Amino acid sequence: MPVTPFPLIEVAGPPLRRGEIHGEAARGRVALSIQHYSEQMGRMGFGKDRIAEVCNGFLPALRDWAPDLVEEMEGIARGAGCSLDEVVLLNARTEVLQIAHRETGHRDDEPDGCTGAVILPEGTAEGHVIHGQNWDWKAECAETSVVLHIRRENGPDLLTFTEAGGLARSGMNAAGIAITANYLECERDYRAVGIPLPLIRRRALEAQHFALALKVVATTPKSGSNNMMLSHAGGEAVNFECAPDEAFTLFSDEDMIVHANHWQSAVALSKLRETGLPSVPDSLYRDRRVRRRLMQARGKVTADDLKDALFDDFATPYAVCRPPLQKEGGNLSATVAMIIMEPALGRMQIAPLPAINRHFTEYQLEPECDFPTARAAE
Template identity: 45%
Template sequence: MDIESFPLYDIEGDARQCGQQYGRAAGERIDLSLRTYRAAFERVGLSWDRTRALARRFMPVIEAFDAGMLREIEGVAEGAGVPPEDIVALNARSEMLYAFQQLEATEPPDGCTGVVVMPSASREGRLIHAQNWDWRVESLELGIVLRIQPAKGPSMLTFAEAGTLARAGLNSAGIAVTGNFIKADSDGRQQGVPLALIRRGILQSELYANALGVVCRTARSISNNMIVTHAEGEAVSLETCPEQVFWQQPEGGILVHANHFKTPAALARVVDRSLETTPDSLYRDRRVTEALHNRRAEGLLGEQDVLDALQDRFGAPRAVCRSPSAGPGGASSATVATIVMDPAARKMRIAPAPFRAHRFTEYSL
């Protein structure tokens, strides 16, 4: 699976127009996404008919959250020539998969390590926001980059799996977001807005306060850690579970979060089930934090310092930079991409499969 870069698709216009352009341009990858996740749903006991029925239940929730997003999803479906509930299922795949207890027996462990370096600690005086995204190896063939010029609101640049509206990205207002897996015992007990759409809501925000508000006031089905930053020197790690949001801010100009709850309030109030599947999160988080603070003691940090920390191979294959390894059901997981964003310059660089020889491709607004 030799992927040198992820394709870039430019879309513009109102929500339905953006969706139609997206669906037409990325139709082949969307079809591959659907085939990949149809197999994943079947492994947890969900037939495709049942998956579609569950997806339809999310449609009024999405419309109440942001009617434009539902119109865009309908446009993607129209452009790709599939029913709208298929695109909803892709955007709600985490909610629909992780709500099933048998997932751990069939799917590879999720991961991700997020990093922020504040302007005060940065050699260039600009905030650095980066992430290793660990997930199914097949996602290498699903990854895309969308450059979106909506009829209203900020323009957006987002890395995503084909058919979904956002994963990691930034906007023309200087706001950026990444998301990491975490799991609480309360996950799956209520229906909420899919995480992909919450991240898209962050990117649609003109104001940083509004971006944070999208997370804090939106009902969720499952837990997630979202790191939300602003180019002018703001960063917060939001540990979310269905009922609550906990926050962590940078220390010494550095913020790191992997895949377990860290904030004191969360540790006191949440039954953290993340470590059942991602025990490596404990040392990944610590090793990246220590590496960056050690470098910081020698001087200001640059982008390469962050990328070096994200290349750490201790504990391989379950390392910060994860090489392919099989999960319980036989599917393999790995670090699918390293993403590094410069929100002030409105650009991001992405390297597919950083566990082997790789190169970064730059995308900008």
């Protein structure tokens, strides 16, 4: 499989125009992604008409919650030459795949795994936040993902790595806020229709203030569980283990937060039932491996240290950094991308398929201010 850097797409203007630019620039990748998920769900017995019906079912709530983001998706559809429900599919593919699985009883998807970490300024060599993750999903997504640089007139600019046609995944904004996310499951999932996860992450990245980003993640109703880790360049981080209707907080321990794909909050585990481990048993050691490596450099962690931790290949192919692996259902699972962010510097580095490629491309965002560092305070 060829390994090329993720293309950078710069968008600006009102929502519809932003979407049109995105759709036009990523037309081929959008079409490939739609084809991939449609064919996958077709193999599950979930046809195109049912996909469209489920996707359109999200729109009433989305128009009430974020009409501007629906308008942006309409622009993406116009620019990419596809339908609005197909763009909704790209933004709600986690939810639609889970609904398909529950309706058909057939699972043809690998959980959207990840191993993520935030190191606070006191734990780093340069005294600023380092935030990153490995995104474990379908290896084919190395050919369907992009980096969006969104220039905004009424809020901070933002930089986000996402599947083409998606509104956000991992990213950071000019106000110093960064976010990554990890798959979780519990028995409360998919009892009601909530807001798709990429739109929640996008809203968090649009926030001018950290408190407002936290509010979006903690209080927005979701269809399924998800772990979302937020940090701020000023020196703070909060991890939310989110059930569809409730969020449980985890805070830094020894200047860092590390999370994979199982519930860690004692409060959460006293109230709900973990159902994801049968799909991701390797989660139980992935976060421990990363934390152990970071602790070796505690107080002087660099971006290279986080990269080294995320390159860990213990128990490969079920490792922190996993090579492309053919699954029983025909899917090719892998660590699709390693994303390293230093929000105070406006620096994002991404390596596609890092188990077979260690070349990082740097993407830059201009911070709105100079964020103080822990070393400067000392």
